[in-house]
Amino acid sequence: MLYEQELKTFVDGTTNFFEVAAQQPASIGSPYLMEGSPAVHEYTGVINISGKREGVVYFTAPKAMLTVLLMKMQENDFSHETMRDLVGEVANTISGNARRDFGRDFVISVPSVLSGEKPEIPQKPGQRAFIIPINWRSHSAKLVVSLA
Amino acid sequence: MGKNVTAMNGKRSYKLMIVDDSNIIRRRIERSQQFEDLHVVGSAANGVDAVEMFKKMDPDVVTMDLTMPRMDGIECIGQLVALKPAVRILVISALADKATAVEAMERGANGFLNKPFTDRQLNEAIAELMR
Numbered sequence: 001m002l003y004e005q006e007l008k009t010f011v012d013g014t015t016n017f018f019e020v021a022a023q024q025p026a027s028i029g030s031p032y033l034m035e036g037s038p039a040v041h042e043y044t045g046v047i048n049i050s051g052k053r054e055g056v057v058y059f060t061a062p063k064a065m066l067t068v069l070l071m072k073m074q075e076n077d078f079s080h081e082t083m084r085d086l087v088g089e090v091a092n093t094i095s096g097n098a099r100r101d102f103g104r105d106f107v108i109s110v111p112s113v114l115s116g117e118k119p120e121i122p123q124k125p126g127q128r129a130f131i132i133p134i135n136w137r138s139h140s141a142k143l144v145v146s147l148a
Numbered sequence: 149m150g151k152n153v154t155a156m157n158g159k160r161s162y163k164l165m166i167v168d169d170s171n172i173i174r175r176r177i178e179r180s181q182q183f184e185d186l187h188v189v190g191s192a193a194n195g196v197d198a199v200e201m202f203k204k205m206d207p208d209v210v211t212m213d214l215t216m217p218r219m220d221g222i223e224c225i226g227q228l229v230a231l232k233p234a235v236r237i238l239v240i241s242a243l244a245d246k247a248t249a250v251e252a253m254e255r256g257a258n259g260f261l262n263k264p265f266t267d268r269q270l271n272e273a274i275a276e277l278m279r
Contacts, residue, residue, distance in 0.1 A: 021264040074179060075172060085172050089242075092215065093264055096242030103245070110215050 007145060010057055011132055013097030014143050017090050018136050022072040029133030038121040039131055039142055043083050044114040045091025048122065052105040055147035056122055059090050065139035088113045165207035166191040167198040167224065169216040177211055180267040181274060195219025199227050209277060212257065214241040214248065222255055229256030236277045240265065
């Protein structure tokens with residue numbers, strides 16, 4: 001079972017990145033349960049969690065959103081590698097927030113980055129996953145939290 | 149701070165090395181730091197390269213990520229401080245827990261800045277470090 005406070009930690013880690021790095025806050029859409037195959041955009045930063053909880057948390061964003069985010073960060077390199085770098089930094093922030101809030105009860109991996117429209121998300125079959133839309137400017141990304 | 153070079157205008161000039169596995173963050177720090185007397189002499193994407201560059205460039209100030217491949221920031225801080233005890237090290241990391249900060253400080257870091265950061269936060273942290 002996923003507790004509201006745990007979900008909040010992951011959401012705050014994500015929105016904090018937009019608010020601080022881009023100086024423009026993101027808003028949160030209504031969370032919903034994932035049905036079917038994992039919901040992904042072009043770039044995905046993944047953290048694996050073990051210990052008190054087992055599962056995966058990932059932030060997945062479209063290239064268009066990441067491009068604008070890079071512009072807001074005064075970056076002028078919009079290459080594939082820079083997109084991967086950026087989504088990894090978002091995941092890194094989510095991971096850091098979780099370590100701070102959850103302490104040693106959770107073992108949180110270093111983020112890995114996936115790209116492409118059908119990446120292999122290391123998610124256990126049948127495990128429930130919450131999708132939280134992350135809306136920023138005219139773009140929308142997803143934070144997916146799947147913990148048992 | 150320790151040894152530094154004197155710029156053409158007679159002001160003391162300090163050498164900055166940036167260590168982070170993210171290209172975005174390395175460029176961001178280089179672009180955002182606003183100190184006339186602080187000059188970037190190199191950047192590295194992991195702890196092993198950072199130690200090698202440190203030996204060649206002899207920086208006075210280092211910004212240090214913690215989560216990096218090959219050698220992490222905590223190990224790297226220990227090696228840099230062993231090479232030059234007077235070096236000033238600012239940890240810039242997403243690892244926001246107190247235990248990590250304490251461990252970095254015990255290894256010899258002088259300051260800690262959480263990612264993500266604003267330009268203002270970066271410059272205040274560097275100013276504090278150079279005080």
